[in-house]
Amino acid sequence: xxxxxxxxxxxxxxxxxxxxxxxxxxxxxxxxxxxxxxxxxxxxxxxxxxxxxxxxxxxxxxxxxxxxxxxxxxxxxxxxxxxxxxxxxxxxxxxxxxxxxxxxxxxxxxxxxxxxxxxxxxxxxxxxxxxxxxxxxxxxxxxxxxxxxxxxxxxxxxxxxxxxxxxxxxxxxxxxxxxxxxxxxxxxxxxxxxxxxxxxxxxxxxxxxxxxxxxxxxxxxxxxxxxxxxxxxxxxxxxxxxxxxxxxxxxxxxxxxxxxxx
Amino acid sequence: xxxxxxxxxxxxxxxxxxxxxxxxxxxxxxxxxxxxxxxxxxxxxxxxxxxxxxxxxxxxxxxxxxxxxxxxxxxxxxxxxx
Numbered sequence: 001x002x003x004x005x006x007x008x009x010x011x012x013x014x015x016x017x018x019x020x021x022x023x024x025x026x027x028x029x030x031x032x033x034x035x036x037x038x039x040x041x042x043x044x045x046x047x048x049x050x051x052x053x054x055x056x057x058x059x060x061x062x063x064x065x066x067x068x069x070x071x072x073x074x075x076x077x078x079x080x081x082x083x084x085x086x087x088x089x090x091x092x093x094x095x096x097x098x099x100x101x102x103x104x105x106x107x108x109x110x111x112x113x114x115x116x117x118x119x120x121x122x123x124x125x126x127x128x129x130x131x132x133x134x135x136x137x138x139x140x141x142x143x144x145x146x147x148x149x150x151x152x153x154x155x156x157x158x159x160x161x162x163x164x165x166x167x168x169x170x171x172x173x174x175x176x177x178x179x180x181x182x183x184x185x186x187x188x189x190x191x192x193x194x195x196x197x198x199x200x201x202x203x204x205x206x207x208x209x210x211x212x213x214x215x216x217x218x219x220x221x222x223x224x225x226x227x228x229x230x231x232x233x234x235x236x237x238x239x240x241x242x243x244x245x246x247x248x249x250x251x252x253x254x255x256x257x258x259x260x261x262x
Numbered sequence: 263x264x265x266x267x268x269x270x271x272x273x274x275x276x277x278x279x280x281x282x283x284x285x286x287x288x289x290x291x292x293x294x295x296x297x298x299x300x301x302x303x304x305x306x307x308x309x310x311x312x313x314x315x316x317x318x319x320x321x322x323x324x325x326x327x328x329x330x331x332x333x334x335x336x337x338x339x340x341x342x343x344x
Binding site for chain 1: 278
């Protein structure tokens with residue numbers, strides 16, 4: 001039997017990684033909820049786009065009744081998106097219910113809180129200012145785009161000018177809680193913009209033009225969230241393996257239990 | 263304790279999923295660590311569902327630091343230093 005409480009130095013170093021992997025697991029485990037939110041909105045936007053496109057085709061073919069019939073789901077989805085966004089953004093109405101639903105979804109894994117620097121809790125106004133500026137930029141961009149001042153080809157690169165700083169700001173504000181994975185979203189968004197400016201054939205044309213914004217916003221957001229979720233599962237597996245090594249050794253837990261039993 | 267040192271606070275389910283141990287085992291470990299003053303246990307209810315939360319105390323943090331200092335010393339003595 002070895003004198004050392006660990007069989008080798010590597011094992012001791014592995015066990016030292018437990019707090020780090022715990023943090024990584026706790027940081028990314030809520031990504032599934034974010035992916036689910038984005039997925040629901042992407043689905044609804046898909047319904048709007050798909051059914052309005054089919055309705056247009058039916059209208060042009062002279063099938064008026066069919067075009068109205070196909071337009072109805074798009075209209076319903078539109079109303080759901082508008083009402084749903086307002087309902088979920090107000091904590092008193094649906095925000096807390098959504099939080100409760102996400103907690104139930106993640107309930108099997110329990111919950112953990114990570115330390116947040118004291119000043120982060122107090123500085124809420126900068127989030128409001130950044131959110132307000134972001135919303136103003138979106139409205140200005142959409143208006144300029146519809147007036148023809150911004151060509152539709154360059155809508156995504158122009159939107160990157162304000163979306164990337166905003167996403168970086170969000171990642172900075174969530175840093176102690178969310179870790180580095182949210183940075184992937186602005187990174188992919190910037191790369192997409194650079195590729196468009198470089199003339200890469202990644203632009204949708206015709207009736208699918210809307211996907212030029214929808215894919216970078218929703219698609220990359222969902223991809224980032226799913227990567228975060230997959231990483232949290234990996235972190236949990238590592239954590240369980242490390243906890244098994246530690247559980248079999250003479251750690252402070254066991255010492256406390258031994259003292260209690262003696 | 264190592265898991266709790268990575269977060270501020272964790273509930274029973276989180277600890278259960280992170281350690282992969284049984285409910286009884288986790289409860290008895292936690293109770294004894296609480297008696298030793300290493301962790302703080304807060305019991306409350308979420309509606310009708312009991313919610314147990316664990317937090318490492320300053321004494322627990324210092325015990326963990328001392329523990330690793332001893333391990334490092336032993337490893338240094340046996341030539342497997344950090």
